Amino acid sequence: MCMLLSSMMSGTEPHTDREEDYRFLHSMLMEKKLHLLFKIHEQLKRFEKRSPVPVQEHAANLASSLAEELIYQGWREEVKELLALISKPHFQSLLHVHDAVAQRDFEPVLPPIPDDALEDEEDSVKIVSLVKTKEPLGATVKRDTSTGAIVVARIMRGGAADKSGLIHEGDELKEVNGVPLEHRKPKEILPLLARSKDEVRFKIIPAYSREEMSTTKQKLFVRALFDYDPNQDPSIPCKDAALTFKRGDVLQIVSMEDDTWWQACHLEDSNGGAGLIPSKELPCVSLPAGLRRSFRLGRKSSWAKEAARFRRWSAGVHSSICPPTYIEVIPYHREPKDRHRVVILVGPSGVGVNELKRRLLISDPDRYGVTVPHTTREKKRQESEGVDYHFVSVHMFEELILSHRLIEYGSYRGHYYGTSLDSVHRVMAEGKVCLLDVHPSKIKRVYTSEFKPYVVFVKPPRIEELRLTRRRAKFNLCCLMDTGDAIFLSQEADFEDMIDLAENMERQYGHLFDKVIVNGDIASAFRELRSDLEKIQEARVQWVPTEWSFSSPTKARRSCSHLPSWI
Structure with a gap:
């Protein structure tokens, strides 16, 4: 200094103008x-x-x-x-x-408890005084249906009540700042707290005597598989205490004591207070918005056809288990020497998966690469081995099938076609991001810590927007072709089938999707996809499913959490 x-x-130094x-x-x-x-x-x-x-x-x-x-x-x-x-x-x-x-005596001194505070009360009554700050109390109250008493319904982790250790769930509130709570409603408690200036004083009857339990806090993180807005949820017990989140957000679960409402906080706010989120049980009570759809009566569909389709769909939904709501995740710290994660693009036919993959390859051929498929048909004159296809015998192809070395395969006009795991390894060995487009049911072949796949689901927009964008694309193509005919373009019935297939994919395999992109405009969808992939590749810490089991402590922690990977 x-x-x-x-x-x-x-x-x-002196200046003449400001001496x-x-x-x-x-x-x-x-x-x-x-x-x-x-x-x-x-x-x-x-x-x-x-x-x-x-x-x-x-x-x-x-x-x-x-x-x-x-x-x-x-x-x-x-x-x-x-x-x-x-x-x-x-x-x-x-x-x-x-x-x-x-003596580190810095805390404010609370006023002494009045001598008559415990008059006419049993020995179990206690007085709790909390210094009032801008931080919320972090507790919700309710009326006990059997006794009519006002009791503490829930203590939010990280709030003032939780930090004090003096107020617990189930405690009966007798007074707030000297005001009796008999015959009062829970919503009348908030104004009493708001009128407090320096402190809030409670007269409490403890729910029961509690013994100190030495338990090790386990950190549990999940990725949300659905959007949640408490303002749109009529079943939430307290909207002010709830947590808003989007699909893909990573949340830290801090309490699972309640079977229906867990307590969680956003990853970037892990030191703050917790909020209520639906547990894995609640979304099963009513169908999620993503599973509800209305009839779409196109020119080539009848009411009977739609009704039959709805009956089949409804029976399938109600007979199946509830879709996953959260997936348990752990941090993956990517080192510079680590290979890039495989990027898998999935979506219904005609939604634009191939076009997005093609644009990624053109935009940065040094960063992105694709696999070379295997086939059993004869090589054509203009084709090259290892460039267009890997041309193998039927016997060799069937050996790949039996040894589970193929991600997916099929036959066309009597010949086998398929994508092998070895072809993925070749692209990764070149230091490139391997781009795959497979059916969602085949993702499990590469859903391991070896490939660490990042799955992007490309879905169509609403049918009104789909008609508009495809009509515009058809007009542009016809102008280029100087013809008024483009018979391969999607028709109205194909639009409905595409949307139906996308909904089925999202319902059955949505728990595998890391990113969902709506392809209403191919240019906008490509920019969103490229930006998202660049962020993933540059991020040092990424959140991946615990089932990839990077370390043994994770397995031990999962056994303590009583929470399966898919929930």
């Missing part, structure tokens, strides 16, 4: 008291680095006892001088400050 002050002094200001600044910097303050500051900083501990926590009492002893030690000059020194108000104030710092 002294060196900084000297440099400031040397840099303050008066310069003189004032120079006189301030030359003040002896300022220099002394800087020196004290430097000494304190050096002292702080040593992390000192107090030798005496009650120096004021010691000084008072010393003064009493000195009175009986005669009246020599040195005794008189010492007694006068320790009796000065400034010195005594200094000792009191020293004791406050040594």
Whole structure:
């Protein structure tokens, strides 16, 4: 600090136009008291680095006892001088400050409990006083249906009530700031708390005696597989205490004690208070919005056809298990030497998966690569081995099938076609991001920690937007072809089939999707996809399913959490 002050002094040269200001600044910097303050500051900083501990926590009492002893030690000059020194108000104030710092007595002092606080009450009644801050109390209340009493329904982890350790779920509230709560409704409690200025005082009957349990807190993280807005949920017990999240958000679960409402916080707000989220049980009560759809009567479909389709769909939904709502995840710390994650694009036929893959390859051929498929048909004259296809015999292809080395395969006009795991390894060995487009049912072949797939689901927009974009694309293509016919373009019935297939895919395999992109406009969808993939490739920490089992502690933690990977 002294060196900084000297440099400031040397840099303050007089200017003719502001000479008066310069003189004032120079006189301030030359003040002896300022220099002394800087020196004290430097000494304190050096002292702080040593992390000192107090030798005496009650120096004021010691000084008072010393003064009493000195009175009986005669009246020599040195005794008189010492007694006068320790009796000065400034010195005594200094000792009191020293004791406050040594005892770390910084918290505000709550007023004493009134003598009549426990009159006419049983011994189990307790008084809890909390200093009021801007932080919410972090508790919800309800009326007990059997007794009519106001009880604490839930304590939010990380809130003021939770940090105090004095209020617990099930406690009965008798008074708030001296106001009896008998015959009051839960919604009337909030105004009583709002009127409090410095403290909030509760009279409580504890629910039951609690023993201290030494339990190790386990951190549990999940990725949401659906959007949730508490303002749209009529079943939420307290909208103000709920947590809003989007599909793909990573949440930390802090409490699963309630079977229907868990407590969680966003990953970036793990040090803050928790909020309520639906447990894995709640979404099964009613069909999620993604599973509800209305009849779409096209030109080529009849009411009977749609009704039959709806009956088949409804029976399938109600007879199947509830779709997953969360997936347990763990952080994956990517090292520079690690290979890129495989990117899998899935979607119904005609939605634009191939076009998005083609644009990614053209945009950055050094970053992205694709696999070379295997086939059993004969090589054509213009084709090259290992470039267009890997041409193999039927026997070799069937060996790949039996050894489970194919991600997916099929036959066309009597010949086998398929994508092998080896072809994926070749692209990864080149240091590129391998792009795959497979049916969602085949993802499980590469859903391992070896490939760490990042799955992108490409879905069509609403049918009105789909008609508009395809009509525009058809017009542009016809202009290029100088013809009014483009028979391969999707028709109205194909639009409905595409949307139906997309809904089925999302319902059955949505728990595997890391990203959902709506392809209403191919250019916008491509920009969104490229931006998302760049963020994933550059991120050092990524959240991946725990079932990939990167380490044994994860397995141990999962066994303690009572939460399966897919929930």
